[in-house]
Amino acid sequence: MTKLKLVDVNYTYSEGTPFRKDALRNINIEIEDNCITGLIGHTGCGKSTLVQLLNGLLFPTSGEVMFDGKNIKEKGYDLKTLRHKVGLVFQYPEYQLFEDTVYDDIAFGPKNMGLDKDEIDRRIREAALFVGLEERYFEVSPFDLSGGQKRRAAIAGIMAMDPDVLILDEPAAGLDPIGREEILGGIYSYQRKRKNAVVIVSHSMEDMARYSDKLIVMNGGEVFMQGNCREVFSETDKLLSVGLDVPQITKFMRELKSKGVDVRTDIFTVDEARAEILSKIGGRGNA
Amino acid sequence: MLKDITLGQFFPGRSFLHRIDPRTKIIAALLYIVAVFLCDSIMSFIILLAATLALIALSGVPVKIIVKGLKPLIFILAFTTIYNVFFYKGDHILVHWKFITIYLEGVVFALIMGLRIICLLTGSSVLMTYTTSPIMLTDGIERLLSPLNKIKAPVHEFAMMMSIALRFIPTLVEETDKIMCAQKARGADFSSGGLIKRARALIPVLVPLFISAFRRASDLAVAMECRCYRGGSGRTRMTKTHFGARDVILFTATVILGTVIVLSNIYFPIWMI
Incomplete structure (x- = not known):
C-alpha cells in the first residue's frame, strides 16, 4: 500500500x-x-x-x-x-x-x-x-x-x-x-x-x-x-552516463560477457552471479 | 530561518569601499559613529543621510540586502520610536486625551532617534562588515592595536580568537538549524508552552551544539598545530595592506563630514533638540 x-x-x-x-x-x-x-x-x-x-x-x-x-x-x-x-x-x-x-x-x-x-x-x-x-x-x-x-x-x-x-x-x-x-x-x-x-x-x-x-x-x-x-541495474549504460556506478559484480558480469562468455548481465548480487556462472560451467560440462 | 540574518555579513565585491585598507575603514567607522551622535539639527541630519546614502552607493551593496539586514532590528526601532512619542515632554501639545499627552517635540525626537539608529547601523556595517571580510577586519584590528604589544598585551592572540569566532558563527548557525530539525523529527516541540517549557525544550539542541563546538575547536587546534602555528611572534602576513589615495579620500571625507555636521548645528540650529 x-x-x-x-x-x-x-x-x-x-x-x-x-x-x-x-x-x-x-x-x-x-x-x-x-x-x-x-x-x-x-x-x-x-x-x-x-x-x-x-x-x-x-x-x-x-x-x-x-x-x-x-x-x-x-x-x-x-x-x-x-x-x-x-x-x-x-x-x-x-x-x-x-x-x-x-x-x-x-x-x-x-x-x-x-x-x-x-x-x-x-x-x-x-x-x-x-x-x-x-x-x-x-x-x-x-x-x-x-x-x-x-x-x-x-x-x-x-x-x-x-x-x-x-x-x-x-x-x-x-x-x-x-x-x-x-x-x-x-x-x-x-x-x-x-x-x-x-x-x-x-x-x-x-x-x-x-x-x-x-x-x-x-x-x-x-x-x-x-x-x-533488476530493472535499474540492467540499464548499466544509462547509470554510467550520468557518472553513477553499478555494483562491482554487475561490472564483472559485463566484463565476462564482453570476453565472450554468454552470461546474464542483469545480476547484482554475488550469490546470483555464482549461480549463473555455475550453471554455465555445468551446462558446458554436460554437453 | 536563522540563516536569513544578514546584518554583520560580508558581501563580496570590488567596490571603492571594498578596496580600502581595513584600518582606515575602522577609523572612519568610529568617526562616522561620533558624527551620528553629534547630529542635533534638521540640517545636520540631511547631511548625515546624504553621507550614508553615498556610503551605500560606494559600497556596491544592494539596498535590498541592507534593508533585509535591518529587519531583525524592527523591534528595537519600534520600541524606541513609540517610547519617545509618548514620554517625551515639550511645549507644543499635539494630542491630549485622558492621561496621554503627545508633544510635537516628542514626535520629532522619536523620528530622529529612529533615523539615528538606522544610520548608525547602516553606516557602520557598510563601512566595516559588508565590505570587509572577517579576516581583513581582524587583521586591521590587530594592526591598529599593535602598539599595545609594547605593554605585552596579546594582541595577535586576541585578533586570532576574534577571527575564529567570526568564522564559526555561520557554521554554528547551520549546525543549530540541523540539530533543531533532527530533534523535531524525534517529536521535540520548540514553539508551544510557557517560558520554562520552551527553555527546557532547548536542552536537546544546546547539549549537542556545545559538544560539537568543542569537537570543532579541538579539531581546529590540532589542524593549526599541524601547520606549525605557534602564536604571533615572528609571524608574517600573506597579504600586506597599504594606505593609498583611496584611504586618504575616505579619511578626509569622514573628517569633513564631522566638521560640517558640527558647523551646521551651530549655524542652522533649526529644531534643535
Whole structure:
C-alpha cells in the first residue's frame, strides 16, 4: 500500500533572492508499505532535501506531499503526529545525542509521543536489539560510546518511535565495512519483521543492491530512474552516463560477457552471479 | 530561518569601499559613529543621510540586502520610536486625551532617534562588515592595536580568537538549524508552552551544539598545530595592506563630514533638540 506519495513536487531554496537554487524538480514518487526503498544519487542531487519533505520539515515550493492520502500542507494537518509516523534519521545522527544515558536518549522520541513507561521500556529494548546495542550500554553516557555504537543508539532512538515509514539518510556513512554491514543488516531485519516502509538514502550501489527492494535514482534534482533493482541495474549504460556506478559484480558480469562468455548481465548480487556462472560451467560440462 | 540574518555579513565585491585598507575603514567607522551622535539639527541630519546614502552607493551593496539586514532590528526601532512619542515632554501639545499627552517635540525626537539608529547601523556595517571580510577586519584590528604589544598585551592572540569566532558563527548557525530539525523529527516541540517549557525544550539542541563546538575547536587546534602555528611572534602576513589615495579620500571625507555636521548645528540650529 502506498504510504507516502509525492505529486509534481518542486523545491527551491531562497526563492526570490540572488542565492536562489532549484533543489528538486518534478518529483513524482511513491513510498510503499512492506518495502525497502533505496534513494540513490550523487552528493548535491537533492536526496537530503527530498527526505526532509517527507516528514514536513520542509514544504514543497509547488506540488503535493500526501501521507495516507492526505495532503500534509493542508491547514490544520497535525504535523507532530506526522513526524511520529514518519521517522527520519539524519546524516551523522550521533551528533544529536544529548541525554545522560543511552537509555534516556532512546526514550526521548517515545516520551515525546506521550507513551506510558512500560511501553517506552518495551520499545527501547526492542529497538536496541534490532541495532545490536547490548543492554549493558543502557546506563552508559552516550558520549562514552564508540562512533559506531553512538550511531546505533541514535538510530534506535527513531526506531523506538515505531514509525510507519522509517527514513535513514546515509545510515552507514563513515563506518568501516563491518560496521556498515551490521547497521544495514539490522535495518533490514527490522523492516522484514515490521513490514513497514523503510527508505534508505545512500550512494553505495553495493549496499543498495543488497538491501533494497525498490530503487529511486536521482540526478540533478530530478528522478532519473526508478524500479526494482533488476530493472535499474540492467540499464548499466544509462547509470554510467550520468557518472553513477553499478555494483562491482554487475561490472564483472559485463566484463565476462564482453570476453565472450554468454552470461546474464542483469545480476547484482554475488550469490546470483555464482549461480549463473555455475550453471554455465555445468551446462558446458554436460554437453 | 536563522540563516536569513544578514546584518554583520560580508558581501563580496570590488567596490571603492571594498578596496580600502581595513584600518582606515575602522577609523572612519568610529568617526562616522561620533558624527551620528553629534547630529542635533534638521540640517545636520540631511547631511548625515546624504553621507550614508553615498556610503551605500560606494559600497556596491544592494539596498535590498541592507534593508533585509535591518529587519531583525524592527523591534528595537519600534520600541524606541513609540517610547519617545509618548514620554517625551515639550511645549507644543499635539494630542491630549485622558492621561496621554503627545508633544510635537516628542514626535520629532522619536523620528530622529529612529533615523539615528538606522544610520548608525547602516553606516557602520557598510563601512566595516559588508565590505570587509572577517579576516581583513581582524587583521586591521590587530594592526591598529599593535602598539599595545609594547605593554605585552596579546594582541595577535586576541585578533586570532576574534577571527575564529567570526568564522564559526555561520557554521554554528547551520549546525543549530540541523540539530533543531533532527530533534523535531524525534517529536521535540520548540514553539508551544510557557517560558520554562520552551527553555527546557532547548536542552536537546544546546547539549549537542556545545559538544560539537568543542569537537570543532579541538579539531581546529590540532589542524593549526599541524601547520606549525605557534602564536604571533615572528609571524608574517600573506597579504600586506597599504594606505593609498583611496584611504586618504575616505579619511578626509569622514573628517569633513564631522566638521560640517558640527558647523551646521551651530549655524542652522533649526529644531534643535
